[in-house]
Amino acid sequence: MSEQHLLHEVDCNIAIIRINKPKVLNALSLPLMADLATLLEQYDADDSINVILLSGNERAWAAGADIGDMATASSDEMRRRNQFAIWEQIKAIKKPIVAAVSGFALGGGCELMMHCDIIIASENALFGQPEINLGIIPGAGGTQRFTRAVGKATAMDVVLSGRFLSAKEALSYGLVSRVVPKEHWFEEALSVAKQVATKGPIALRAAKASVLNAQEMPLSKALSEERALFYDLFDTNDQTEGMNAFSEKRKPNFTGT
Numbered sequence: 001m002s003e004q005h006l007l008h009e010v011d012c013n014i015a016i017i018r019i020n021k022p023k024v025l026n027a028l029s030l031p032l033m034a035d036l037a038t039l040l041e042q043y044d045a046d047d048s049i050n051v052i053l054l055s056g057n058e059r060a061w062a063a064g065a066d067i068g069d070m071a072t073a074s075s076d077e078m079r080r081r082n083q084f085a086i087w088e089q090i091k092a093i094k095k096p097i098v099a100a101v102s103g104f105a106l107g108g109g110c111e112l113m114m115h116c117d118i119i120i121a122s123e124n125a126l127f128g129q130p131e132i133n134l135g136i137i138p139g140a141g142g143t144q145r146f147t148r149a150v151g152k153a154t155a156m157d158v159v160l161s162g163r164f165l166s167a168k169e170a171l172s173y174g175l176v177s178r179v180v181p182k183e184h185w186f187e188e189a190l191s192v193a194k195q196v197a198t199k200g201p202i203a204l205r206a207a208k209a210s211v212l213n214a215q216e217m218p219l220s221k222a223l224s225e226e227r228a229l230f231y232d233l234f235d236t237n238d239q240t241e242g243m244n245a246f247s248e249k250r251k252p253n254f255t256g257t
């Protein structure tokens with residue numbers, strides 16, 4: 001795997017991945033996306049990792065898919081590439097992914113961000129689905145996840161005009177979880193990842209799956225899935241440990257069992 005376009009390291013039980021193509025504002029090339037999906041799967045399967053932190057750099061989280069990869073492609077060629085398989089791999093990651101977003105989060109970059117679970121945005125971040133400017137529409141969920149996040153009125157405004165949302169707007173519409181001062185965007189996201197990483201891995205995976213069900217399922221089905229996950233957790237050591245620790249007024253030591 002060529003990993004220069006992705007830097008990654010481990011801090012305790014947090015995997016930190018940084019998209020690293022600053023000259024093109026972290027444009028998401030096909031090889032980069034394939035490597036990112038593989039890397040996420042590796043950390044998802046690694047028992048020593050509890051949370052994944054995905055980041056860009058100060059100027060760009062990612063300014064979209066690499067336009068050069070698509071400029072001369074025909075409809076048949078786009079179909080043959082089957083790029084959606086890579087996005088499905090990312091969607092299937094079970095561990096929480098915290099996004100540390102500064103600068104541009106556009107097009108496929110915004111869609112990648114919406115595959116993350118907690119989105120910490122710098123006050124300088126800009127969001128959009130400007131594919132309309134290129135004569136196409138969002139292809140990796142941008143018309144769907146974006147609309148579910150911000151509502152139809154704002155989604156139409158953004159998707160049809162190609163305009164960017166400020167971090168303040170994105171927070172008010174519910175696209176991001178928190179907006180933080182630009183000097184501390186990465187540290188704030190890392191701090192959130194660290195807080196989440198203290199929780200029990202089994203409960204974290206169940207909580208992520210259950211919240212995501214709210215986007216995919218009718219309410220009655222999602223409620224019964226939630227109930228099943230809730231019951232299952234009472235067969236885990238982490239549930240016993242969590243409740244004992246509360247009674248004993250100490251911090252829990254979750255083992256993921």
Ligand code: DAK
Nearest residue numbers: 023024025027063064065066067083084106107108139140
């Ligand atoms: N692709 C390739 N290169 C890009 C890029 C991109 N998306 N965005 C920026 N760059 C490059 C620029 O070409 C420039 O390169 P040089 O000219 O220096 O060689 C460099 O990054 C710096 O950009 P600018 O000079 O333009 O910087 P500015 O500050 O003036 O402007 C900008 C920043 C973000 C407003 C501007 O660069 C811009 O408008 N970029 C394009 C944004 C965009 O249209 N994004 C949507 C792309 S389409 C799919 C899934 C997903 C997708 C498609 C298929 N499947 C599953 C099938 C997604 C599609 C998209 O994202």
